[in-house]
Structures are given as structure tokens and as C-alpha cells.
Amino acid sequence: MSTPVIAITMGDGAGIGPEVVVGALATQTVYERCHPLVIGDARRLRAAARLMNVEVEVVGVDSVGDARFTPGRIDVIDLGLLPEDLPWGELSATAGDAAYQYIRTASELALAGEVQAICTAPLNKEALHAAGHLYPGHTEMLAALTGTEEVSMMLSTPKVKVIHVTTHIGLIAAIAKIEPGLVERTVRRGHEAIRASGVDAPVIGVCAINPHAGENGLFGEGEEEEKIVPALERLRADGIDARGPLPADTAFFLAGRGDYDLIVAMYHDQGHGPVKVLGIEAGVNITVGLPVIRTSVDHGTAFDIAGTGTAEVGSMIEALRQAAELAPAAAG
Known part of the structure; x- marks a missing residue:
């Protein structure tokens, strides 16, 4: 070509x-x-x-x-x-x-x-x-x-890649916007992008919204079960290796050591903060979709x-x- x-x-x-x-x-x-x-x-x-x-x-x-x-x-x-x-x-x-x-x-x-x-x-x-x-x-x-109609922001560094379910909106609005369909479409866009870069079977870590992924209902109002879990069930049924919902702090640590090919962040700062610590000097922003x-x-x-x-x-x-x-x- x-x-x-x-x-x-x-x-x-x-x-x-x-x-x-x-x-x-x-x-x-x-x-x-x-x-x-x-x-x-x-x-x-x-x-x-x-x-x-x-x-x-x-x-x-x-x-x-x-x-x-x-x-x-x-x-x-x-x-x-x-x-x-x-x-x-x-x-x-x-x-x-x-x-x-x-x-x-x-x-x-x-x-x-x-x-x-x-x-x-x-x-x-x-x-x-x-x-x-x-x-x-x-x-x-x-x-x-x-x-x-709909695109996703992906940040890529030598250590970790992250795609965002929501980006440039306030935190309260972001949580309101997150729903299973949006999560599913975001993961699929990320899966396609990682495959296009040469990874045949990407391992995708999907962040939770609440600290400790809600700690079995101790934190939050059940957002993980309502907004994220149904999407993951559909994705896994289609053969996509999407794991979660994961506590975000743990997810980025594991991605940094190579356990995940892609992390799915629920909102802007959840994804941007770790990425900029891990590699802003060589970071790249990719628009997916x-x-x-x-x-x-x-x-x-x-x-x-x-x-x-x-x-x-x-x-x-x-x-x-x-x-x-x-x-x-x-x-x-």
C-alpha cells in the first residue's frame, strides 16, 4: 500500500x-x-x-x-x-x-x-x-x-492506552450520561482501534465509577450494576475480553505493568490523570470512530x-x- x-x-x-x-x-x-x-x-x-x-x-x-x-x-x-x-x-x-x-x-x-x-x-x-x-x-x-454522530477520545502512551466513555463535560453530568449502550459502544470502538494497531485479541479493563468499584454497594448508588455490568455482559457474549468494573486506581496500576491492552475510563480526569503521569512526554490523543x-x-x-x-x-x-x-x- x-x-x-x-x-x-x-x-x-x-x-x-x-x-x-x-x-x-x-x-x-x-x-x-x-x-x-x-x-x-x-x-x-x-x-x-x-x-x-x-x-x-x-x-x-x-x-x-x-x-x-x-x-x-x-x-x-x-x-x-x-x-x-x-x-x-x-x-x-x-x-x-x-x-x-x-x-x-x-x-x-x-x-x-x-x-x-x-x-x-x-x-x-x-x-x-x-x-x-x-x-x-x-x-x-x-x-x-x-x-x-459519536466518537471517543483515546490517549496512548508507551505504557498504557485509555479510551473515555465521557470527556469534556462536568463530573455530575458525566455520571448522568453514562449508560450501558454508551459504555458498550465505547468499548467496541476501542477494541477495533487496538486490533487495528496489531493486537489480535485485546484485553480490556473497564473502570468503575465509584471508589473500589462500589465495594458491593457501600459506595455510590449502584451505578456499576446499572450502567456498566449490562454492557460488559453483552460484550463478553460477543467474544470481547472486557473485564470489570474495576477500581480505577488498581486498573491503571495493572495496565502500567502490561496486564491490559486498553483501559476504559468513565470520565475525563479518571483517564487523563494517570495517563499524564505515565507518559505525557510521549502521549498521543487518538479520535476513534x-x-x-x-x-x-x-x-x-x-x-x-x-x-x-x-x-x-x-x-x-x-x-x-x-x-x-x-x-x-x-x-x-
Whole structure:
């Protein structure tokens, strides 16, 4: 199968997105796995290259067909939406709108079959909202732009992978939203994604909602029996090795030592906290359920260091690696 084309969205131009994109694409091994095409602002990328002290040629192209995909050259579909004097590290509605437009363009290319995956640099939710794009984050935006009714967020590190039943909503709302159908669909999406990455029979640990998985009714109001157990029974009946409900603290410890291929977290912080302790420096965010593979760095815009040339690029390199690894199966 031919090398996948990966659309890399530049993220919020006032944050570290331009720097991590340039730094990653200055790494020759990236081009051995994929054909990277940036959707962003060529002038900002050139500024980032100077900050990062990397020798690359940033070339604006009009289409995927115009890109050369050669090391030392960064091909970019240049939307030219950022002013030359945009400050680094400051909230900007202009940068927020540009970040949305990069995602919109990448989604259109993906739906047209011109790119096989999307890899996103971080955006700033406050800037996005200031520009009038009222999405909780990348995951929900990509779902809307691709007409996808339901997706899941998966975080992947070298030690553990976790998929979330709920994400960007409050804790009380999350518990209310959790129900057997949603749990079942989330586990199935995760099972398919892990199989696509080369694990034939994934072992999946499903977290409980309450401490100690409810301790046989001592904690909570029976949420595990009502909201999780029926889903696990249906999944196991279909041959999916989904175990639980598990106390979350124990589940992540066991996953960290290799007992589980995937952990299912019930809400945002239940999954994000352990993942960021175990490997944020190489963490990757994967949106599961879209009609196109989407990966992302697992860090934010880091306004505090934006424009200093010190951004760590390892997560972007890993996000591109995983996008390239998953994309051929999606395109096949």
C-alpha cells in the first residue's frame, strides 16, 4: 500500500503548535513513514523554524498534488490567516479562528480521500470560543465537520492506552450520561482501534465509577450494576475480553505493568490523570470512530513557553508515527 498522506494542522499560531510541527518535520525518519502536509501559515512556520534553529525550507502549495514530501522541505497549504506581528503566548481570537480553519480544511481533504489521516497540533479552547467556534475541543469539532454522530477520545502512551466513555463535560453530568449502550459502544470502538494497531485479541479493563468499584454497594448508588455490568455482559457474549468494573486506581496500576491492552475510563480526569503521569512526554490523543484516522499531541498550547524555541517535539513525532501506522488500514 502506498505511503499515507497525513494532514498536519498547525494549531493555535500563538502557541507552540508551529514550533512542534517544524521540529517534528525536521526529523528525517518522519518522512520514511508518511507524506506530511501541513495545513497552516507558511510565514509562521518559517518564524518557528528560526526559533527552533532548524534548517528547513517551508514551501506553500495549492494542493496535495503539488507537495513533494521530501526531507528538509515542509509542504504547507498556506491559508495565510495570521498577521505577521501576532504575539507569541497571548490569547488571540484571530489565531483561534485560524486554528478552526486549518481543521476544517483538513477535514475536507480527508472526506475527499486526498489525505489518509489528520494529525493535530494543539489549539486553545478560549481562543476558539472567542472566534465564535463553540466546540469543547478537537474531538467534538472533527465529529461535527465529518458528520460523525459519536466518537471517543483515546490517549496512548508507551505504557498504557485509555479510551473515555465521557470527556469534556462536568463530573455530575458525566455520571448522568453514562449508560450501558454508551459504555458498550465505547468499548467496541476501542477494541477495533487496538486490533487495528496489531493486537489480535485485546484485553480490556473497564473502570468503575465509584471508589473500589462500589465495594458491593457501600459506595455510590449502584451505578456499576446499572450502567456498566449490562454492557460488559453483552460484550463478553460477543467474544470481547472486557473485564470489570474495576477500581480505577488498581486498573491503571495493572495496565502500567502490561496486564491490559486498553483501559476504559468513565470520565475525563479518571483517564487523563494517570495517563499524564505515565507518559505525557510521549502521549498521543487518538479520535476513534471518525471516518479518518486522527491523532494529536497530548499537550496544550503552552503559552508560557511559546516563541522560545524550547518546545518538546517528541509527542508530535509519536502522533505522526501512530497516524502513519493506523492510516493504511483505514485507507484500505
